[in-house]
Amino acid sequence: MGSIPPAASIEFPQREIVAAIAAAGLIPTNTDLAQLLKALKLIDICNKFKAGVNQGTATQWSVAITPLPVTPLLAGSAIWVKPVYPSQTGGTVLSVNGGLFYPVVLADLSPITLGDILPNGWVLCLFDGAHWQVIAGCVGRVPGQLPALHANANWYVNGATGNDTTYDGTSPNVMSATIGPFKTVQRGVDETAKYNMNGYDQNVFVADGSYVGGIFLRQTNGAGRCHLIGNQGSSQSVNISATGNLMAIFQAAGSWDVRGFRLSAPGPGALGWGLVLNGGDCQVANLAFGPCSAYHFGGTYNSQVSVAGGKFIIEAGANALSHMFAANGATIIYSSAALATLEIHGNVSFVNAFAETRLGAIIQMTYSSISAKSAVHGKMYSSNENSVIATLGGGPNAYPGDLPGEQTFGGQYIP
Amino acid sequence: MYVASDWYWFIGGDTGNVWSSARAMLLPVSDSTYTAWAAVDGNFTQTVASMDELKATMAISFPAGTLWTYAADRRFRKASGGVIITSLSPAAFYSDPVSRNTVNSAYNYAVDNPAAVTQWKMSDGTFITVDKTKLGIVVNTMAGFVQSCFTCESNMVAGIDNGSITTLAQIDAAFNAISNVFP
Numbered sequence: 001m002g003s004i005p006p007a008a009s010i011e012f013p014q015r016e017i018v019a020a021i022a023a024a025g026l027i028p029t030n031t032d033l034a035q036l037l038k039a040l041k042l043i044d045i046c047n048k049f050k051a052g053v054n055q056g057t058a059t060q061w062s063v064a065i066t067p068l069p070v071t072p073l074l075a076g077s078a079i080w081v082k083p084v085y086p087s088q089t090g091g092t093v094l095s096v097n098g099g100l101f102y103p104v105v106l107a108d109l110s111p112i113t114l115g116d117i118l119p120n121g122w123v124l125c126l127f128d129g130a131h132w133q134v135i136a137g138c139v140g141r142v143p144g145q146l147p148a149l150h151a152n153a154n155w156y157v158n159g160a161t162g163n164d165t166t167y168d169g170t171s172p173n174v175m176s177a178t179i180g181p182f183k184t185v186q187r188g189v190d191e192t193a194k195y196n197m198n199g200y201d202q203n204v205f206v207a208d209g210s211y212v213g214g215i216f217l218r219q220t221n222g223a224g225r226c227h228l229i230g231n232q233g234s235s236q237s238v239n240i241s242a243t244g245n246l247m248a249i250f251q252a253a254g255s256w257d258v259r260g261f262r263l264s265a266p267g268p269g270a271l272g273w274g275l276v277l278n279g280g281d282c283q284v285a286n287l288a289f290g291p292c293s294a295y296h297f298g299g300t301y302n303s304q305v306s307v308a309g310g311k312f313i314i315e316a317g318a319n320a321l322s323h324m325f326a327a328n329g330a331t332i333i334y335s336s337a338a339l340a341t342l343e344i345h346g347n348v349s350f351v352n353a354f355a356e357t358r359l360g361a362i363i364q365m366t367y368s369s370i371s372a373k374s375a376v377h378g379k380m381y382s383s384n385e386n387s388v389i390a391t392l393g394g395g396p397n398a399y400p401g402d403l404p405g406e407q408t409f410g411g412q413y414i415p
Numbered sequence: 416m417y418v419a420s421d422w423y424w425f426i427g428g429d430t431g432n433v434w435s436s437a438r439a440m441l442l443p444v445s446d447s448t449y450t451a452w453a454a455v456d457g458n459f460t461q462t463v464a465s466m467d468e469l470k471a472t473m474a475i476s477f478p479a480g481t482l483w484t485y486a487a488d489r490r491f492r493k494a495s496g497g498v499i500i501t502s503l504s505p506a507a508f509y510s511d512p513v514s515r516n517t518v519n520s521a522y523n524y525a526v527d528n529p530a531a532v533t534q535w536k537m538s539d540g541t542f543i544t545v546d547k548t549k550l551g552i553v554v555n556t557m558a559g560f561v562q563s564c565f566t567c568e569s570n571m572v573a574g575i576d577n578g579s580i581t582t583l584a585q586i587d588a589a590f591n592a593i594s595n596v597f598p
Contacts, residue, residue, distance in 0.1 A: 336416065336456070337456065390417075392417040392461060392464075393417060393419060393464075393476070395464070398470070415471055415472040
């Protein structure tokens, strides 16, 4: 005769099994002897114990799952999270069951950022001991690639209240220790280069104030357009001024708008442009010009400046080589949808001409009205080296100046 | 897109009327063709300070845009269109400004060198031999012809200014009536 098994040897395993069945959401019953298997299926397939909805914020995810026997979480733990919010810049952290917050990162350990995570897309996160790595559910960014936008992005600059290092540029006002405007225009511009625009636009809004010039507009990434926007109702309220041998704004490539600024670059130095393109295209509107040691605006090397309407201002004393300059195949063209007006606020002298073209460039430009034409001193135009100045029927005196225009080496002026 | 042959201008601050290059006339802004044109995206009414500025624009871009510039253009084309002197050749002498100057130079040379003869190239590619006498006929005939073209233009301008000339067709008829064939 064998030993008599104690009751616990039979009852304890049964309690374990019943507990597992109940934990899976089933009602234990003697009539169904397949409940343990069913429970395992529910736990495994339905992720019953490892899925939770973010109860926190866009940058601090808090998820509650079934209480765990081991805390803190072990490396290798994996849970599904519904973020509820789209991912933001500046980093996101995740806490499970009230535990410590750990950064949410991609496989290359780069923090998730704008465009990576959609609010209603479940994300599978694995804890590696120091981070929550996104294993699945990131919208489309391959680690190492630029995050793609899924909506227009707005960035803010305020020279008085902003900070280029501590604030994320996502708000025009200071909202917290990390949320607020950038301080410099360049910082705002640089932020746009971090994203694949994916068919959307980015706006960099610049508050009233004075800013240091030498701003470099970068190559834009992906389909879309970047807009640098000051005060379009009062362009002289947002002043960008360069000193030394710098331009106020320089664009090397990409698709940009520049609207609502006062630009000046008095030098000393020969590169004192208000706005110059060496590539890409730029739509401009509502610009005011102060003195420039080179040109008010224009471009070289097949770039294109489109004058997209609004009010242009030439200040008294805003002397320059030319108001408009295009060379080496560049173009300055008008917008037929909205002709710009030009206000001349006092005596101004152009060393070369009001409008100047060289080496196969084209200026096809007319202002709908020009005030105080008699205040402009210098040649009306200078068209040189097989370039063309077309005034769209503006006549022989389309541009202001107290000296006649000139055409040299095949340059043409079409009245 | 700006098209000189069908565009509109405000002249000298007058915003109640527009000049139409297509019709070479001043029209009220209520003109239906103008209002329809102005409503098209991309069209804008240009401004010039004076009619003289508009004439300078049309002279280069679209002479038929005003009656005055059309008359000047017709005069230029007529005067430059060649002269036939039947006693010298059935073919036409070139009468463009360069050719007229060349004729004058050749005649002056012949005056100083009476024995000289010149092989003159005609508009059909043939050559004729001309001496001082024949060059004198060419110079005088051509000068008279060109002057008749300028006289016609002068009459057209007077007629435009007094309102008796109002269409391009009238200008065409006047210049077409000038013969370029001489004995």
